[in-house]
Amino acid sequence: MDELVELTNALKDLGLTEYEAKAYITLVRLNSGNASEIAHESDVPRPKIYETLSELEKKDLVEIQYGKPRRYRPTTPEVAIEKLAQRYHDATDLAIKELKSLKKIETGRPEEIIWTLRGGEQIVNRIQAMLPSAKSEIIMGIPIEDLPLFIETISDLCSQGIRIRLTFGKDDLPRLTALPLDPNLEVGIIPITLPDENALPFTHPGRHIIPPGSRIVVIDENEILFTFPSVQESEFGIWAKSPGLVFIFKFFYEQFWNFAIPLEERLKKTDLS
Numbered sequence: 001m002d003e004l005v006e007l008t009n010a011l012k013d014l015g016l017t018e019y020e021a022k023a024y025i026t027l028v029r030l031n032s033g034n035a036s037e038i039a040h041e042s043d044v045p046r047p048k049i050y051e052t053l054s055e056l057e058k059k060d061l062v063e064i065q066y067g068k069p070r071r072y073r074p075t076t077p078e079v080a081i082e083k084l085a086q087r088y089h090d091a092t093d094l095a096i097k098e099l100k101s102l103k104k105i106e107t108g109r110p111e112e113i114i115w116t117l118r119g120g121e122q123i124v125n126r127i128q129a130m131l132p133s134a135k136s137e138i139i140m141g142i143p144i145e146d147l148p149l150f151i152e153t154i155s156d157l158c159s160q161g162i163r164i165r166l167t168f169g170k171d172d173l174p175r176l177t178a179l180p181l182d183p184n185l186e187v188g189i190i191p192i193t194l195p196d197e198n199a200l201p202f203t204h205p206g207r208h209i210i211p212p213g214s215r216i217v218v219i220d221e222n223e224i225l226f227t228f229p230s231v232q233e234s235e236f237g238i239w240a241k242s243p244g245l246v247f248i249f250k251f252f253y254e255q256f257w258n259f260a261i262p263l264e265e266r267l268k269k270t271d272l273s
Helices: 002-013 018-030 035-042 046-060 077-108 120-133 146-160 170-177 243-257
Strands: 062-065 071-074 113-118 137-141 165-167 184-190 215-219 223-228 236-241
Touching: 002 018, 018 035, 018 046, 018 071, 035 046, 046 062, 071 243, 113 120, 120 146, 120 215, 120 223, 120 236, 137 146, 137 243, 146 165, 146 170, 165 170, 170 184, 215 243, 223 243
Parallel strands: 137 165, 165 184
Antiparallel strands: 062 071, 113 236, 137 215, 215 223, 223 236
16 A cells, blocks of 8 residues: 555645545546545545545546536546646746746835735735725635634625635634624634644645744735734735735645635534544
């Protein structure tokens, strides 16, 4: 089984989540299968299997035969690896280009495409100004203490059909359940840290996924705000209208969103481990 672990890790290095890698490997072994068969053979939890297969379809790694039940067939390994490699190289090239241009943008453009923010009030005001501009999607990773500041706006946006995803740690559950959350709001509960075998490419084993005191807010495809844990008296953050930066952050965010347990499922459990 060591070979399967190495293969899973290799696919994760190319951008798949662990669930996606396991599901794809299982499909290659089975040649085809329905969701129940794939979940059973791959050890992907049944509540996650349809989402996992949907993501594989978006990445052109599986084909779907519609029927009752649906059946799934894998893209050939040669084509699949080529697609994953191209996706990885595209993300790498874009990251390099955007990172090299950050200093140039900050200091060379009077219109300030990228702004620095200092102080909690300025950061909160910027988030409040960002949220109503959303057209289709909002991603938020914020301290639980901040949520009441935005809950009314978030509820209004949910009622307009805006997809909103928030992530919190298991220690936030008592405060979450005390808030009036819109039923269409997607809340994912993730461990504060991940075990070594589940460490993601942008984290270190045993460290926080989103460090305490940090925030990340992404609006649609072109606007982002992120802050850092305060090391001085005032908080510090960056707000930018940059499709490139949004692409980079969303690329990584999608990978650890798969580890999240939906709030309604988490409330039925007694332990997140």
